[in-house]
Amino acid sequence: MEPSATPARTLLRERVHGQLLKAILDGTFQPGARLRDSDLTAWLGTSRAPIREALAQLTEVGVIEMAPNRYTRVATITPRVYAESAAVWATLMTRALHWGILAFPADEVPRLAALCDELRTSDPALFPPGPTPIDRFLGAIARHCSNAVLLENIAVHEPLLQLGINRFKTHLQVKAIAGYFDTIVARCVDHDVDGFEAGMREFLNGPTRAFTETMTGMSLAEYLDDVS
Numbered sequence: 001m002e003p004s005a006t007p008a009r010t011l012l013r014e015r016v017h018g019q020l021l022k023a024i025l026d027g028t029f030q031p032g033a034r035l036r037d038s039d040l041t042a043w044l045g046t047s048r049a050p051i052r053e054a055l056a057q058l059t060e061v062g063v064i065e066m067a068p069n070r071y072t073r074v075a076t077i078t079p080r081v082y083a084e085s086a087a088v089w090a091t092l093m094t095r096a097l098h099w100g101i102l103a104f105p106a107d108e109v110p111r112l113a114a115l116c117d118e119l120r121t122s123d124p125a126l127f128p129p130g131p132t133p134i135d136r137f138l139g140a141i142a143r144h145c146s147n148a149v150l151l152e153n154i155a156v157h158e159p160l161l162q163l164g165i166n167r168f169k170t171h172l173q174v175k176a177i178a179g180y181f182d183t184i185v186a187r188c189v190d191h192d193v194d195g196f197e198a199g200m201r202e203f204l205n206g207p208t209r210a211f212t213e214t215m216t217g218m219s220l221a222e223y224l225d226d227v228s
Contacts, residue, residue: 016044017054024063024074025162026129031076035064062160075163082164089157093138094200096150097184100141101196104188112140112185120178124169132165134172137181141188171214 020040023029040051055072058064062085066072077085104112119133131139145151165172180203187196 012046013050013053016046016050017057019044020054020058021159025159027166029074031074031167033074035072035074061156063163077164077167079168082168085157085160085164089154089161092150092154092157093142096142096145096154097138098193098196099145099147100143101187101193102191103144104141104191108140109185109189112137112188115140116178116181116185119174119181122174124172124174127169129166134177
């Protein structure tokens with residue numbers, strides 16, 4: 001094998017993975033849609049091998065379902081899976097926000113406040129596929145977290161969460177979230193991680209509790225007992 005072959009193959013696999021994921025998240029491939037090798041090779045203009053590698057990676061993160069010799073299809077996210085993926089993502093994001101608040105620069109506070117105002121006046125039913133005002137607000141803080149491993153783990157969980165948001169976005173309580181984000185803006189100004197942690201606990205016992213009960217059909221206590 002030529003020395004340059006492996007990097008070239010890696011770049012091809014990453015390109016195919018990126019194109020497939022984008023098409024799934026933007027709705028080009030709807031939940032339940034079959035992903036056939038012949039169609040994908042024609043669409044992507046590449047061989048079967050990098051496509052199968054990309055499909056395997058997307059299966060690992062839950063956005064594709066595969067049954068050998070039966071089907072490969074875009075996953076249909078259930079309310080329970082959405083609630084569970086949101087819980088895992090929120091746990092990781094909380095740690096990233098902790099470190100991001102500590103390092104948050106003063107000159108970015110106006111942009112953060114503007115994102116909060118945008119969310120407050122948004123209709124979640126009209127959110128297009130892709131990052132929402134919620135994602136952009138949290139991402140603006142989390143990018144100042146210096147823990148690269150933590151950020152990589154958050155990124156792994158984001159595609160499944162995004163599929164859930166695409167399907168259940170009308171359940172997002174944007175006014176309650178925007179009200180909580182107002183307090184986070186103040187924490188960023190003061191680099192107040194203790195206040196952030198206390199506020200997060202309060203938020204989890206309020207809007208997050210209601211969200212979990214709505215999505216899973218059980219109380220938060222029952223849900224936690226069921227998944228433990």
